[in-house]
Amino acid sequence: MCASEISTVKTIAQINDETRNFILVGVVIAKSDPRYFSGHPKGRGPFEADSTTADTSHETARGVLTLTLRDSNRDTINCTVWGKADTIIHYDGAFAIGDVIDVNRPQVAASMFGRSEQYSPTVTSPYCLTVNDQTVQGAQITRHDGPAQELQRFRALLRVPLVQPGETIPLADIVASGSGCNGETFNVLVVVRAVRAKRDVRVARSNQVKTFREVILMDGSHGGVLMKLWSDSYIRWSEQWVPLKTTLLIVDARAEFNAYYKTICLAVDRKTIITQEPAVPQLASLLNHARSIPTQEIDVVCSLASGSVDPSTINTVMTVQQILDRTEGDLVQEEDQFTALCYAVITRFDLDGCSRLVSERCAHCRSLVREPKGTCGKYDCPGQTTAPDAREPFFDIAVDVTDHTGTLTGCRMASRVAETVLCCDVATFLRQTDTQRTVLKWKYLLDRCAVRLIVKRRSAVRFQHLYSIVDCAIADPAEVEAKLKVY
DSSP states (O other): OOGGGOOEEEOGGGOOTTOOSEEEEEEEEEEOOOEEEOOSOTTSOTTSEEESSSOSOTTTOEEEEEEEEESSSSOEEEEEEEEEHHHHHHHHHHOOTTOEEEEESOEEEEGGGOGGGGGSOOOSOSEEEEEETTTSTTOEEEEOOOOHHHHHHHHHGGGSOSSOGGGOOOHHHHHHHGGGGTTOEEEEEEEEEEEOOOEEEEETTTTEEEEEEEEEEEOSSOSOEEEEEOOHHHHHHGGGOOTTTOEEEEEEEEEEEETTTTEEEEEOOTTOEEEESOOOTTHHHHHHHHHHSOOSHHHHHHHIIIIISOGGGOOOBOOHHHHHHHHHSTTOOSOSEEEEEEEEEEEEOOTTSSSOOEEEEETTTOOEEOSTTOOOSOTTOTTOSOOGGGEEEEEEEEEEEEETTEEEEEEEEEHHHHHHHHTSOHHHHHHSOHHHHHHHHTTTBTSEEEEEEEEEOOOSSOSSOEEEEEEEEEOOHHHHHHHOOOO
């Protein structure tokens, strides 16, 4: 190599149309899944996609991979890598988000002329890089071998936010927009609420099996929005995410209306960039909020029973069938919660049987203690002791209500609501004999009651509908006759 061809190290800010024979050092902040193309088989163009897998002949197949790089707080750039299928497979396995790499002898082009830019993340540089070993000799990507201090400086850029918190949208606003925002992209600052197991689905159009993962996100405005990950890179990365501890700043997350949950969900596509643990001042308050909200189903029931909704304001009379239609039938709306006053007969109220009636929660963090005489499951909770005062018993009663249109099974009567209905606390109830409990049961069983409910539909957070009883009293026959609906 002659002296004029010796590569020099450039930064993203120094790149222009005339830059040649240089090396760019940067940290990978986003990575696309590779795409593979056939050679020139009969009936297919040279740039027509064959499949998303590497099953084509490696002698003729080529592929493309896009990496988004950063080398300062301000500067980002996209780098598109073209090569033989084996080369792209190697790059895909060798480099991940967070790796510091050297881009050797790339070609520079203005972004406005790059067709791939519309399918790549939005960056600050007006230029894009292309690495193609067929057009430029020595063009390649290698792992950067530098001093530890330099590598640490690059990796620190992974936490620098690409947008300011003021440019993000609350999840509640996105969900409230409903199907009207389908296909649009948003910036969100969120906490990971849950990371679900990977699942496989067969794509009907190509008959190929694709792997995806669902992640539940939350912020100060909304308790849980589902986000789907289809990219292998993000699926692997999400293995590191810890529920209620990992925070994400997601740039250009695409909104999709989910027909199953009947609500807006988010998806990561080729334009999305995720910053884990972004260095923003709102992080502490976001995590504190995440730790304070009810996350388990019984926590939600107890929260509803504690008076978050005044029972006296629940006056919308519905039959059981109307409630079912609002949850999963023809009357489903985009809101995931509604209230109802149902005049129905109590058909299950097993106070003197074998059903579970009392559960225990940690007296410190309020988490459910599942094992009898067990301890709190949270590793950092002071309630990790078998002392009796570390656990707090509460009512958790399953109730079925029936009217002339059907039955609501598995309604939950919990905590203070159950104490009010039974006119006793847990300690008093546990001291009662079976005979006393039978008498208490028949005060309500098979009698017409005015049951006030808060209904939370199945959602990304809950796999089942939740019917929480917040008030129950024997109904006045005259009131029932005047208000009971036929349907």
